[in-house]
Amino acid sequence: MDQTAKKISVEELSILRLKVDQEKVTAEISDGRVVSIPLAWFPRLLSATVNQLQNFEISPSGYGIHWPDVDEDISIKSFVS
Numbered sequence: 001m002d003q004t005a006k007k008i009s010v011e012e013l014s015i016l017r018l019k020v021d022q023e024k025v026t027a028e029i030s031d032g033r034v035v036s037i038p039l040a041w042f043p044r045l046l047s048a049t050v051n052q053l054q055n056f057e058i059s060p061s062g063y064g065i066h067w068p069d070v071d072e073d074i075s076i077k078s079f080v081s
Helices: 050-054
Strands: 015-020 024-029 034-038 064-067 072-075
Touching: 015 064
Parallel strands: none
Antiparallel strands: 015 024, 024 034, 064 072
């Protein structure tokens, strides 16, 4: 049995679900990973209210996330790079 893992490019991945709290953004990625990144990496998100943090949109392709209330965008690359 071949146990070699297939390398997946970022372009093949998508964000399926997202959770945001006052410390981190956690994404469920299409390859099964669940990855968290600190809000401190994104000053606009760090200073946002709870309501603003919860108002996000995952792009139809799953490649990016947009917070319209604070005009912040991050891509899947932030989670897997």
